[in-house]
Amino acid sequence: MRHILPISAGLVVVVIAVACGGGPPPPPPGPDPDSLAAAQAEQRRQDSIAAARQAEQDSILRVRQRIQAEERRAQEDSIANVRAETNRVRDALARRVHFDFDRSNVRPEDAVILDQKLAILQGNPSLQIQVTGHCDERGSDEYNLALGNRRALAAKRYLTDRGIAESRIMTSSMGEERPLAMGGNEAAWAQNRRDEFTILSGGDELRMPGM
């Protein structure tokens, strides 16, 4: 659009010239009419140049603003992308692993869930997480704190054995104190025997590793 600029500036000059060229004003009395007309013409020329410059400036400003808006939009799109990806990673991180009754070994079908967390931890080196072990309501209340701790440590060990630094994974246990599902049946118990994963730090912007 930049090529339109001289044309529009020329148009402005023509328009001003036509408007001002209409019916000659009655010659004012006093000074020399010729020199007065020359001065007026010179003034008109100056004005039209100023107007053209102003128009040019305005158009530059408009273009700048548009570019800035486009850049801002692009930036916002990329923030949204990062945010969406971060949320996907968070969801993947939060996926629970479950355990058999009174057991703390990682079940083969749950290893894939931990493998995904392993990749996320590898792809996001500043990420620190907490693993909290939980139990079903059966068994001694206090023993279940120890069992939950063992379940949290089992997930941690799975990750540290595969190269994640110990310092990046905190563990804790809530025993049977925070059941997800109520009810004294195996369906509820199976849900409650679990590890939960939460982000401690470095989770503001997370990349999903290529997998």
Added chain:
Amino acid sequence: MKPPFWLGLLAIAVGTTGAAAQDTTVVERGVRIGITYEPGVRPGMLVLGGERGTALDSARTIIARDLDYSDEFEMIALPLGDSLSLRIRPVGEDSYTASFVPYVNYPLYAALGADFAVNVHPETDSSVIVTLYDVPGETVRRELRIPPLNPAARDFRLRVHRIADEIVRAVTGVPGIAATQILFINAGRIYRVDFDGHTIQGLSTPGLAAMSPVWHPDGHRAVFMEWLEGIGPLYMLDLDTGRREVIAPTVGSLNYAPAFSPDGTTLAFTRSDSEGTDIYTYNLADDCCLQRLTVGGFSDNLSPTFSPDGQRIAYVSTRPGYTQIYIMGSDGTGQELFAPFAYGVSGESHAPEWSPDGLSIAFDRYVSKVSQIFVMDVGNRVVRQLTSLGRNSDPTWAPDGRHLAFVSSRTGSNQVWIIDMETGRVRQLTRLGEARLPAWSPRIAERTN
């Protein structure tokens, strides 16, 4: 009152004694003149009526229930259900006098089946005299002079409980357990309840979940864990003032199942962290010297309990693959399996507590996937099952070493129950939404310091 009325009453009393006795367990009623207490034979106990008054009536009711709950006596139910019928008063006297000496109708009490009778009567200065009569011996066994009782006072019930405990002591030689309390958890909060189920009081912060309450041996303090954003520090709570302090080395980690050494100087507790679950001790008296007693590696060690001489600690270990009861020196040496274990037969065992007399350890163990209360004789390691109804867990000893409180699901919800190991008698202590992790106090004496 005229003699004919008394004779009539005596006739009624004798006539109804047989019926009353049938309501309770069969008790040998041989000749027991000048009785001395023999284990296994429960003497008959009668709490007499007398002068009316709020304090006196309450005291009589509380004492009668305490003596009943001691499980040491065959309580005599009074004919007509009115203790006033047996008020102690000289026959023929019309008015009360300061020089009044109680008329004790030994033959009547003997006819009712009583070996002992308790009389609570006021003095003119409004103090109270509690008298224990030896009925067959026709003598006063014990007399207690009590400062005036005010039913509105905060310690009224505890003071009356102490009187009941003195009566038990006068008969058996060992004080009763009425002046004790039990801590437990309901909906995450620590509560305290009197031994008779009265005066339930919340102690820990509402809205924060607490666990693992235990009594300091002085009976005036408790230690417990309170959850704080995923970690569990231990706190010491002064039960009289409500002041609480964190136990320093437990800040920032998950600590639970604590136990006091009998002298109160050392706290043993369980810690779960990145190194697993193990038992630690901390010297509270000098506020120093955290010591790790067990190094589990792949096994967990938890729930310590001291022997009464303070020399040994029984605890739970997962070392055999199953949770079992282990024993070690209080310095962590000589760790070995304690309760005999047969693979596939001895179920998972938890929550051991050493009896106050040092002779037994109570714990819960799974039988056919349901936990039950067991007691092991420390001397010969013979294990005995005490419960079979519902799920039963977390036993805690009364200071008399014959009662245990425990959690039972027998009525559908988890509640605290009390069992007398000598008679097998069971009573329900709590009736709340749920109750768990009970801890029975020592005898609570008046605070001296």
